[in-house]
Amino acid sequence: SQQGEEDPQALSIQEGENATMNCSYKTSINNLQWYRQNSGRGLVHLILIRSNEREKHSGRLRVTLDTSKKSSSLLITASRAADTASYFCATAPRSNFGNEKLTFGTGTRLTIIP
Amino acid sequence: EAGVVQSPRYKIIEKKQPVAFWCNPISGHNTLYWYLQNLGQGPELLIRYENEEAVDDSQLPKDRFSAERLKGVDSTLKIQPAELGDSAVYLCASSLDSARGRSEQFFGPGTRLTVL
Numbered sequence: 001s002q003q004g005e006e007d008p009q010a011l012s013i014q015e016g017e018n019a020t021m022n023c024s025y026k027t028s029i030n031n032l033q034w035y036r037q038n039s040g041r042g043l044v045h046l047i048l049i050r051s052n053e054r055e056k057h058s059g060r061l062r063v064t065l066d067t068s069k070k071s072s073s074l075l076i077t078a079s080r081a082a083d084t085a086s087y088f089c090a091t092a093p094r095s096n097f098g099n100e101k102l103t104f105g106t107g108t109r110l111t112i113i114p
Numbered sequence: 115e116a117g118v119v120q121s122p123r124y125k126i127i128e129k130k131q132p133v134a135f136w137c138n139p140i141s142g143h144n145t146l147y148w149y150l151q152n153l154g155q156g157p158e159l160l161i162r163y164e165n166e167e168a169v170d171d172s173q174l175p176k177d178r179f180s181a182e183r184l185k186g187v188d189s190t191l192k193i194q195p196a197e198l199g200d201s202a203v204y205l206c207a208s209s210l211d212s213a214r215g216r217s218e219q220f221f222g223p224g225t226r227l228t229v230l
Contacts, residue, residue, distance in 0.1 A: 031217070042118070042205055042221030043157065088156045092217055101170060102219065104156030 006089060006108040014113050019076040021108040023089030024069075030092045032065055033102065034074050037086045046074075046087075051094070076110075084112045116140070118222035120206050126228045132194035135225045139187070139208030146183060147219065148191050149205040157205055163189065193227075201229045 007022045023032070031050045035043040049056045049065045049072065056063045062075040076083055086109050090102040119138040127133050139146050144165055149157035160179065162170040166186040174181065178197070183189040193200055203226050207219040 033218070035221075040223075042207075042223045043219075045218045045220070048218060090156075101159065101162065102217065104158070107154075107156050 006087070006105045008108060009106070010109040010111070012111040012113060013079060015079055015081055017079055019079050019083070019110055019112075021074045021087050021110070023072045023074070023105055025072075025089070025091045025105075026070065027091075028094040029067070030094050032063075032072050033090045033092070034061075034063060034072075035088045035090060035104075037088065037107070039085075043088065079110075079112045081112050081114050083110060085110060118206055118208055118220055120204075120222035120225055122225055123223060124226050124228075126230065127196055128230050129198055130195040132192065133196050133227060134190050134192045135204050135206075135227075137189045137191070137206030137222060139189075139206070140220055142210070143208035143220070144186075144211050145209045146189050147205075147207040147209075148181060148189070149207065151203045151205055151224070153202075160191070196227075196229045198229050201227055203227070 005024050013019055029051055031048055033048045034046045036046055037043045047058045047061055047063050049063050051067055060077045065072045086107045088104050088107045090104045092102055118140055121136050125133055146163040148160040150160055151157045159173055161168055161174045161181050163183045166183050179193055181191045203224040205221055205224045207221045209217055209219045
């Protein structure tokens, strides 16, 4: 079963513009992660944000987390053609055992138009 | 450093035939995962290993699917017999130590299975 749901399902923007993707989830989390998947490839980890963090940056990526709304957003600034991919959020549930089972969302398909 | 290695990359079989997938995780990674990914969907966990122990196989259809990680390194996932609905991409991932919160996962390229 999918825990998270990304919005929009698909997004097309011009190169150089910013892309924003949203993720909503259902249960309490320990952390939330974003992954990228290029066509025909495996997933690549982009960034992890913990439940006690509200914002995190990595290069052109900015992630926000609102645990009260059970939502997160991923912003890619100054998009490039190479950013064309599917983006997934994944949540690690709050657990006392430290073992983190990730549950992935349905993904946003991002297309950057040169 | 080599990434997660999976083979084969593609497999086409007829229904009711058996099939096996192989995964070699990143050296030193204790945790190994098998995921199933249907077209247009996110990965769904089938089984998770901590070293050689299967700690979460609740989503593995045990009537036809089996997995092993005998020496706590590489792993195989088997389907016997395969059904049409098993057509999907099977992803293997590994992480350093999920039990200590190091949950960033590294994925292999996947095996695309087509059942005819």
